[in-house]
Amino acid sequence: MARVKVAINGYGTIGKRVADAIKLQPDMELVGVAKTSPNYEAFTAIKKGYKLFVPKENTSKFEKAGLQISGNIEDMINEADIIIDTTPNGVGASYKPLYQKFEKKAIFQGGEKADVAEVSFSALCNYDEALNKNYIRVVSCNTTGILRTLCTINNKVSKIEKVRVTIVRRASDPKEVKKGPINSIVPDPASVPSHHAKDVLTVIKGIDIVSMAVVAPTTLMHLHLMNITLKNNVKREDVLTALKDTERIVLINSSRTGIGSTAEIVEVSRDLGRYRYDIPEVAIFEDSIYTQNNELFLMYGVHQESIVVPENIDAIRAAMNISSKDESIKITNETLGLMKGYLI
Amino acid sequence: MARVKVAINGYGTIGKRVADAIKLQPDMELVGVAKTSPNYEAFTAIKKGYKLFVPKENTSKFEKAGLQISGNIEDMINEADIIIDTTPNGVGASYKPLYQKFEKKAIFQGGEKADVAEVSFSALCNYDEALNKNYIRVVSCNTTGILRTLCTINNKVSKIEKVRVTIVRRASDPKEVKKGPINSIVPDPASVPSHHAKDVLTVIKGIDIVSMAVVAPTTLMHLHLMNITLKNNVKREDVLTALKDTERIVLINSSRTGIGSTAEIVEVSRDLGRYRYDIPEVAIFEDSIYTQNNELFLMYGVHQESIVVPENIDAIRAAMNISSKDESIKITNETLGLMKGYLI
Missing domain, CATH: 3.30.360.10 (Dihydrodipicolinate Reductase; domain 2)
Known part of the structure; x- marks a missing residue:
């Protein structure tokens, strides 16, 4: 089975963690990450070998900082099966028309209003309700x-x-x-x-x-x-x-x-x-x-x-309908080293 | 050449890091770590497979917490070629007579007075002055x-x-x-x-x-x-x-x-x-x-x-006279992943 192509729009606190988590999934591949400003997180993305996509109008800022870019945000969306939107609170909704234009599924974060998506999501509670949905919102931390x-x-x-x-x-x-x-x-x-x-x-x-x-x-x-x-x-x-x-x-x-x-x-x-x-x-x-x-x-x-990182990974599998709840949670837990029982 | 047997007396902020660093050195082996109270750091030591040594009078506290101990502090010192003393500020000096009794070399930390040791140490500055010394003090952070x-x-x-x-x-x-x-x-x-x-x-x-x-x-x-x-x-x-x-x-x-x-x-x-x-x-x-x-x-x-972790490792090699300054610094830097130039 082809691996799900995932793009990350917004490479901050959540986005960079989800990107790293995608790289560990046997059934997913990372198309790249999109970022608007050329700060240290952009440098670490490049260092990790992630393709960097930026808004057209910001291209020169990134080039000036010596950061190699792989295209603009539309290019990234076009290549992906699904977008993880980890843009700042409230910004995700403004990107939704772009995801719709390219007919791509998207996972939003809890900083967006609930109506940005068809379902709000927490893997242990309602994985099955998210199966096959085009727009899922992972609730806040x-x-x-x-x-x-x-x-x-x-x-x-x-x-x-x-x-x-x-x-x-x-x-x-x-x-x-x-x-x-x-x-x-x-x-x-x-x-x-x-x-x-x-x-x-x-x-x-x-x-x-x-x-x-x-x-x-x-x-x-x-x-x-x-x-x-x-x-x-x-x-x-x-x-x-x-x-x-x-x-x-x-x-x-x-x-x-x-x-x-x-x-x-x-x-x-x-x-x-x-x-x-x-x-x-x-x-x-x-x-x-x-x-x-x-x-x-x-x-x-x-x-x-x-x-919310494991929930984002599970939300991808639910949206793509490629795993049952138990299967997805098991793969996510094993790849990310999530524990149960005593921490120590 | 036999590897240097290193014991860590005091498993707190510095001690646990030096213990981990010792495990990465090709020319050293970790005898074990000594700790006085059975807190979470003792649990992580056991989880990492480090032998735990405790003061005789505290044995029952550790056993009650379910922590397997390998002997008392004297046992650990006896087995070692050199002790890294990472006990709290000022406590190291009170252990010196014990190290002397067992005729073992020791590295103290900057929380001790300078006269606890024959030389105060900073690898880039005065490695050669510490060669063959029995008591070295790594200066504070x-x-x-x-x-x-x-x-x-x-x-x-x-x-x-x-x-x-x-x-x-x-x-x-x-x-x-x-x-x-x-x-x-x-x-x-x-x-x-x-x-x-x-x-x-x-x-x-x-x-x-x-x-x-x-x-x-x-x-x-x-x-x-x-x-x-x-x-x-x-x-x-x-x-x-x-x-x-x-x-x-x-x-x-x-x-x-x-x-x-x-x-x-x-x-x-x-x-x-x-x-x-x-x-x-x-x-x-x-x-x-x-x-x-x-x-x-x-x-x-x-x-x-x-x-101070790399300095402690270099101080061991200087005390044992097993490497030149440049050799020791090179091995320490490579094993610990220490950088030069731009962080990113």
């Missing part, structure tokens, strides 16, 4: 973290009645030097619910969920504090068993290993030699799992830079 | 950064008359969650000169150097702002040529690549897939290199977690 957790509990422990979740967001990505806050905790927004609850509902329909979010001055990970009310009473052991056995979820035992913070999760990832220290798994603090009658409480970290 | 830069200028551009350097230190390592400042700039110390000038003088004798230091709220790298007065007038191009051609120094061109901060240096290191994103090279901002008559100005980043 925070929503991906929430959905992986909720679908696992809902499918393996007990049906969910109600979700109340507090999101403590990281202020900026590590590479960003002009974004804050750096000394404040900022309700984001001050109104309740935050948009995350609404975003969850694009994938799991009709549950009672309210989210509140603040931004904290850190770059490493988001942290979620969750309270779930279930239809039935629940035992902590049953929750633990379900989470331990779920792909793309790792457990952090703080009392045994001393890992008690997002910083230390990142340190372990560095020590394990993970590429870019990425942690695409939901990282659940085991000691935080607490049950009381039909209520479940837990805390987990969400690595904003990488958690 | 900041001093290593200063010395690499000064010895390069002194040997390749012009003799140095005077050095005035401002050190903006990182507040804590990334893994540290209880150290600050997180919202202040702290003169460190408020008195002048800071200890760094004195530390430089343990390696380059008799130059006129004054250092001032502050701590800034960041975890990624230190940054030095340097003003060197030379014996002769100097051209910017000559400085650039010398720095470009020196091992363990990389140049960062901000205007061409957009890398304008320590955060972006780290981002590039992550993108290049460097283990733990380590940057053991001095990272000089090319655009900051400025000359005026016989004065030279420049800024560079110092990655506090990794810059």
